[in-house]
Amino acid sequence: MAATHLMGPVLVVGTGLLGASIGLGLRQRGLEVRLSDPSPTAQGVAQDIGAGTILAPGEQLFPQLVVVAAPPDVTAAVVSRALREHPEATVVDIASVKSSILAALRSDPDLGPDQLRRYVGTHPMAGREKSGPAAARGELFTSMPWVVCAHPDADEESVRTAMDLGIDLGATVSRMDALEHDASVALVSHFPQVAASLIASRLLNAPSHALSLAGNGLRDTTRIAASDPKLWIQILSHNAPQLVGILHGMREDLDRLIGTLEAPSAPGALLDLAELMAEGNAGRARIPGKHGAPPQAFGVVTVLVDDKPGQIARLLADIGAAGVNVEDLRMEHSAGHQVGMVEVSVVPGRRQELIDSLTNIGWKVVQ
Ligand SMILES: NC(=O)c1ccc[n+]([C@@H]2O[C@H](COP(=O)([O-])OP(=O)(O)OC[C@H]3O[C@@H](n4cnc5c(N)ncnc54)[C@H](O)[C@@H]3O)[C@@H](O)[C@H]2O)c1
Numbered sequence: 001m002a003a004t005h006l007m008g009p010v011l012v013v014g015t016g017l018l019g020a021s022i023g024l025g026l027r028q029r030g031l032e033v034r035l036s037d038p039s040p041t042a043q044g045v046a047q048d049i050g051a052g053t054i055l056a057p058g059e060q061l062f063p064q065l066v067v068v069a070a071p072p073d074v075t076a077a078v079v080s081r082a083l084r085e086h087p088e089a090t091v092v093d094i095a096s097v098k099s100s101i102l103a104a105l106r107s108d109p110d111l112g113p114d115q116l117r118r119y120v121g122t123h124p125m126a127g128r129e130k131s132g133p134a135a136a137r138g139e140l141f142t143s144m145p146w147v148v149c150a151h152p153d154a155d156e157e158s159v160r161t162a163m164d165l166g167i168d169l170g171a172t173v174s175r176m177d178a179l180e181h182d183a184s185v186a187l188v189s190h191f192p193q194v195a196a197s198l199i200a201s202r203l204l205n206a207p208s209h210a211l212s213l214a215g216n217g218l219r220d221t222t223r224i225a226a227s228d229p230k231l232w233i234q235i236l237s238h239n240a241p242q243l244v245g246i247l248h249g250m251r252e253d254l255d256r257l258i259g260t261l262e263a264p265s266a267p268g269a270l271l272d273l274a275e276l277m278a279e280g281n282a283g284r285a286r287i288p289g290k291h292g293a294p295p296q297a298f299g300v301v302t303v304l305v306d307d308k309p310g311q312i313a314r315l316l317a318d319i320g321a322a323g324v325n326v327e328d329l330r331m332e333h334s335a336g337h338q339v340g341m342v343e344v345s346v347v348p349g350r351r352q353e354l355i356d357s358l359t360n361i362g363w364k365v366v367q
Pocket residue numbers: 013014015016017018019036037038039042069070071072074075078094095096097123124125126127128129130131132133231235
């Protein structure tokens with residue numbers, strides 16, 4: 001079992017997709033994790049899948065760390081309560097927006113400046129288009145970015161503890177202030193969500209024979225359109241000012257494109273289209289790594305691979321020896337990280353067999 005930087009116990013408040021994934025990941029590394037959620041079902045499922053044990057009402061706990069993994073609109077209130085109930089603990093949240101939560105905590109009449117020092121806002125840039133603990137994965141954060149947005153008055157020890165959480169879960173941890181974080185995720189997370197939802201909403205009245213032709217282009221660009229509306233209403237409204245500027249830019253680009261396509265044989269029209277595509281290619285090439293969606297037609301087996309020469313070749317040889325054909329392969333890798341994730345696509349009927357063969361010979365398969 002890997003050694004951890006955290007000592008625990010860790011109390012996870014809010015045991016949905018993210019809270020249960022954090023609990024699972026920390027339990028897999030041997031830490032004591034306790035769970036609390038107002039929904040008895042959510043905390044029961046989280047406990048059943050091995051994300052920790054439920055904190056009984058009235059039970060005393062002295063956690064090293066409280067992780068608030070509740071929806072953004074209640075996060076500040078839940079953090080405030082945790083800071084008061086656990087006077088020795090560091091309290092972090094993992095909500096997708098940071099400035100509005102920090103502002104709410106700063107103006108909370110029940111919180112003193114000393115209590116606020118133990119709060120550190122964070123945001124793992126890893127998730128899924130599904131919600132709830134049943135969709136949780138302990139390896140969700142492996143090699144993914146995790147931003148720590150410590151406010152200027154935060155205790156250094158609490159900041160260290162917040163960073164240890166991401167590090168123990170295998171993430172690539174960096175620091176940013178809350179405003180810069182919100183501007184960044186408006187572009188790399190919130191805008192893509194809006195764009196995917198806008199694309200998918202165009203399909204509502206499409207004839208079914210048109211939809212039957214859909215290939216991976218449509219699937220790749222709309223996976224996150226399946227995300228939970230309750231969560232995204234909150235994220236988008238909390239980060240509206242940052243998003244609006246990006247949408248204005250998009251409107252200008254769209255107006256230009258419409259003008260070009262209305263007169264496709266006008267002088268310069270083809271050049272305009274070439275520029276659009278070239279700019280898209282260049283923007284795409286700047287993305288440092290992506291937790292890509294599996295093509296839905298295949299079963300996907302995700303294998304953790306050490307970042308050493310020859311590992312992929314060895315994996316492919318072992319898959320070949322198992323007699324399973326590789327239909328597609330994607331590698332995710334974060335610079336400076338010692339582990340990568342290889343997603344192997346196979347025909348769905350062979351997936352479990354491949355998982356079993358690889359696990360039997362010592363590969364770490366992420367389930
Ligand atoms: N889903 C993602 O991809 C993703 C990624 C990174 C961060 N986040 C952030 O993580 C947080 C949780 O998102 P999720 O996807 O796990 O949502 P989820 O719906 O799966 O889980 C949220 C959980 O919070 C619980 N909850 C509701 N009110 C609560 C309260 N007052 N106190 C404690 N718990 C409460 C719910 O019962 C539920 O179990 C959000 O703030 C979100 O912005 C989500």
